[in-house]
Amino acid sequence: xxxxxxxxxxTEVTFYIxxxxxxxxxxxxxxxxxxxxxxxxxxxxxxxxxxALNALQEKGWIAPCGExxxxxxxxxxxxxxxxxxxxxxxxxxxxxKTAEEIMGGGT
Amino acid sequence: MEKRYxxxxxxxxxxxxxxxxxSDRGLRLVRTEKLLYEFxxxxxxxxxxxxxFVGHLSREKAxxxxxxxxxxGYRVWFKNVNLDxxxxxxxxxxxxxxxxxxxxxATTYNRELLIVEKRNDGKPFRLHTTCExxxxxxxxxxxxxxxxxxxxxxxxxxxxxWPAGIFAGLALVLLIRYQAALAKLxxxxxxxxx
Numbered sequence: 001x002x003x004x005x006x007x008x009x010x011t012e013v014t015f016y017i018x019x020x021x022x023x024x025x026x027x028x029x030x031x032x033x034x035x036x037x038x039x040x041x042x043x044x045x046x047x048x049x050x051x052a053l054n055a056l057q058e059k060g061w062i063a064p065c066g067e068x069x070x071x072x073x074x075x076x077x078x079x080x081x082x083x084x085x086x087x088x089x090x091x092x093x094x095x096x097k098t099a100e101e102i103m104g105g106g107t
Numbered sequence: 108m109e110k111r112y113x114x115x116x117x118x119x120x121x122x123x124x125x126x127x128x129x130s131d132r133g134l135r136l137v138r139t140e141k142l143l144y145e146f147x148x149x150x151x152x153x154x155x156x157x158x159x160f161v162g163h164l165s166r167e168k169a170x171x172x173x174x175x176x177x178x179x180g181y182r183v184w185f186k187n188v189n190l191d192x193x194x195x196x197x198x199x200x201x202x203x204x205x206x207x208x209x210x211x212x213a214t215t216y217n218r219e220l221l222i223v224e225k226r227n228d229g230k231p232f233r234l235h236t237t238c239e240x241x242x243x244x245x246x247x248x249x250x251x252x253x254x255x256x257x258x259x260x261x262x263x264x265x266x267x268x269w270p271a272g273i274f275a276g277l278a279l280v281l282l283i284r285y286q287a288a289l290a291k292l293x294x295x296x297x298x299x300x301x
Contacts, residue, residue: 043230047234047244
C-alpha cells in the first residue's frame, strides 16, 4: 500500500481498516464494517484485505490479538496505528476546512 | 455424486467460469484431484468460484491465506497447475518469494492454485479489488510465465525442439495476457487515484 506515513496521507482502504480495528475484529468483520460504513461503495476483496492486513502488521500499525486457538484470528490497531489514524483525521479536517473556504461549503 | 475430468493448466479464469457453469447446472464442487472434479447437487447458480494462483508463496503463507479465506466464509481447495504424478519431486522456482523457491510434494508442488467458493450473493466474485493489489497479483503470475518463456524459447531455437517451442508459445500467450492486464490497470490508475 502506498501510504504516506510521514505526510499522514493514507489510502482510503488503510484508513478504513484502522478505523475498523479500533476494536478487535476478524477479517470478515473488517470487510463487513467497510461495506456498511461506505454503503457498499467500497467492497474489499478478501485477497486485497489479506494483503493489506499483512502490510499493516509489518508496519506495526495493527497486531493480532486474543488467542486464535480454533477461533477466527482477530486484529486490533496498535497505539502507533491509532496515532497514524488520528493524524489522518487531522489532515482530512484541514483539507475539508480549506475546501469549504474555497468552495463555500456547497457542491 | 457426479465426476468430470478437465485440465485447465494456467487458465485460471477459464477454470472459474467452468465451475460457475457447473453451479448454474446445479452441481457444486466437493472434491478435486489432478484432473478430477467431483460434484454434488445444489440449487442452480447457488455458488460462485474464483481460482487464485499461490505458487509463488511459501507453504506457510499459502496455508495462512487459505485459512484466512475460510475464516471469511469461503470454501477452499488446493489444486495443481501442472500434470505431474512424480512423488518426492523438488522444483526450483526462482520467480517465487523466499521460502517458496524450492517446491516439493511436501510444500506447494502440485498445490499452486486455490479454488475458492462462495455462496452466490449476486455480486461479482473478486478476491482482488484495488488497482495496486491487482497489479501485484498479475505481476506474481507474470513471473513464472516469463521464466518459462526465457528457458523454453532458447531451447526451442538452439535444439530445434518443437515441444520446447510449444511451451515457449504458451508462455508467450500468458505473458501477453498479463502484460495487457497490467497496461490496462496502469491506464485506469492514471484516471482513478488510489
